[in-house]
Amino acid sequence: MACVRKPGVRHRPAMERVSWSTTIVLILASVTVLLPLYVTVSMAFKSGSQAVDGNAFSLPNPLSFSGIVEAWNLTKFPVGAGISLAVTAGTVVFSVLLAACASYAIVRNWDRRLFRYSFYYLLAAMFIPFPVVALPQIQLTGRVGLDNPVGVVVLATMFQLSFSVMLFTAFLRSIPVSLEESARIDGASTWQTFWKIVFPLLAPMAATVAIFAFLYAWNDFMMPSLIISDPALQTLPVRQNLFQDQFANNYNVSFASYLMAMAPAIIAYIFTQRWVMEGVTQGAVKG
Numbered sequence: 001m002a003c004v005r006k007p008g009v010r011h012r013p014a015m016e017r018v019s020w021s022t023t024i025v026l027i028l029a030s031v032t033v034l035l036p037l038y039v040t041v042s043m044a045f046k047s048g049s050q051a052v053d054g055n056a057f058s059l060p061n062p063l064s065f066s067g068i069v070e071a072w073n074l075t076k077f078p079v080g081a082g083i084s085l086a087v088t089a090g091t092v093v094f095s096v097l098l099a100a101c102a103s104y105a106i107v108r109n110w111d112r113r114l115f116r117y118s119f120y121y122l123l124a125a126m127f128i129p130f131p132v133v134a135l136p137q138i139q140l141t142g143r144v145g146l147d148n149p150v151g152v153v154v155l156a157t158m159f160q161l162s163f164s165v166m167l168f169t170a171f172l173r174s175i176p177v178s179l180e181e182s183a184r185i186d187g188a189s190t191w192q193t194f195w196k197i198v199f200p201l202l203a204p205m206a207a208t209v210a211i212f213a214f215l216y217a218w219n220d221f222m223m224p225s226l227i228i229s230d231p232a233l234q235t236l237p238v239r240q241n242l243f244q245d246q247f248a249n250n251y252n253v254s255f256a257s258y259l260m261a262m263a264p265a266i267i268a269y270i271f272t273q274r275w276v277m278e279g280v281t282q283g284a285v286k287g
Helices: 020-044 066-074 077-108 113-125 130-143 149-172 177-185 190-201 203-219 222-227 236-244 251-286
Strands: none
Touching: 020 066, 020 251, 066 077, 066 251, 077 113, 077 149, 077 190, 077 203, 077 236, 077 251, 113 149, 130 149, 130 222, 149 203, 149 222, 177 190, 190 203, 203 251, 222 236, 236 251
């Protein structure tokens, strides 16, 4: 017998069931991230005596900036941050531009073996970590004079290229070819079509690629430590290594240095996480 709705009576939608198992897993995952972050912030603003009192979870009382000042001077923070910023900016710009151009060529020439196999080659490169090829890369950069931050930008861009191309190609498949055909009918070349029609449409995915490249380049420790030969040109994560040997017991100074180094990455992700999720979702759904 069919169910007849009475006029004027509102029917409430069925309440969704809460997945407690998923909720518990998310809570535990959040705790594993937020708890170390809380300890880092708390220890950074403690004095030397408070940092070694054995209570890492207590709030700083009184608030002390001595650890931040000392970490600022020991790591030469402005110099290290400037080098890290230059390396990160170069990696972001080249990753976006090279990946966008390569992805456009691959997607629009997918029927040709060279471009199709190039895509498979780039995907295979994702499974090769930097430590596996570290020794030949160190020798090569030293011989060609790239044992400096410029060499780190080049290598970081190459190692980020595979993942960036994978994201761009998934997004490019959602862009109709008819837009490009219309531009070519009006007399636009392939280069003009890409920069004036296609590349502006790639803005959401370009933002996603830029954010991932930023987080990778800013937080990377191994590549700069192995490639850059001059200690004065080292990036900020490498400069913090001194707190693991001669200043290992200065907990407030160590955590202050860690907080200053991670703060730009955390702030950048907080303000750009919407573009990360939108870019990945659009590429996954439309691709």
